[in-house]
Amino acid sequence: MPEAKIAPSMLSSDFANLAVEATRMTKNGADWLHLDVMDGHFVPNLTMGAPIISCLRKHTEAFFDCHMMVAKPEQWVDDIAKAGGQMYTFHIEATQEPVKLIKQIHDAGMKAGVAIKPKTPADSVIGEIAELADMVLVMTVEPGFGGQRFMADCMPKVELLRSKYPHLDIEVDGGLSLETIDASADAGANVIVAGTGVFKAEDPSQVISTFREKVNT
Ligand code: DX5
Ligand code: ZN
DSSP: OOOOEEEEBGGGSOGGGHHHHHHHHHHTTOSEEEEEEEBSSSSSOBOOOHHHHHHHHTTOOSEEEEEEEOSOGGGGHHHHHHHTOOEEEEEGGGOSOHHHHHHHHHHTTOEEEEEEOTTSOGGGTTTHHHHHOSEEEEESSOTTOSSOOOOGGGHHHHHHHHHHOTTSEEEEESSOSTTTHHHHHHHTOOEEEESHHHHTSSOHHHHHHHHHHHHHO
16 A cells, blocks of 8 residues: 555635645645635535645645546646646546546646545446546545544445555545544555644644554554
8 A cells, every 4th residue: 555645634724824824734744735626516615726726836845635626627627737736636526538637637747636425436436547547535525615524434435446456545535533544544545634633633743643653554
């Protein structure tokens, strides 16, 4: 299994102080920063887009893991690449042509991730899509909002994907905390996204290092 990458979700940060919050997380040991892009169509919420990501890019060297909760993922590839995005994760539910989209993302110089919502089966990405993609994101809450409860019933999908793809980055996102990390790590997830679990912690560095330990052992 690839090594742990811990990706705090900036959705739980103070948006008026994004640069300070990003630096706080990298100083606390974050490997990646998870940036939740929502368009009000694919999910009933609005967050940030390329203009904010490009402003943040000037303040940190961190790897930008962009989670695109958007109805038209094809539309934003070039903008996010220019803004400094490095992983572009689209939802399988939002596209008819995932293989073409993965190629478009790679051509734009980014890694390609594919996300599945809690009710979407792992089968929807197993095969050509998972083989071409750099990462599969198994959502552990319904996308749209931070602070929701971790859905343990998504773990069999992580197990199945890990058994088929031992070297693939498998990301979990939603409700990750010290209480839910064991289930995720045991199932085989190695990229851990956490908003509330890290930003609201008294000691974010301890949470991040515990996540890393659980994944790597
Ligand atoms: C939800 C987002 C998550 C969110 C996770 O749609 O994709 O990245 O920020 O937040 P927590 O960790 O609070 O569930
Ligand atoms: Zn996310």
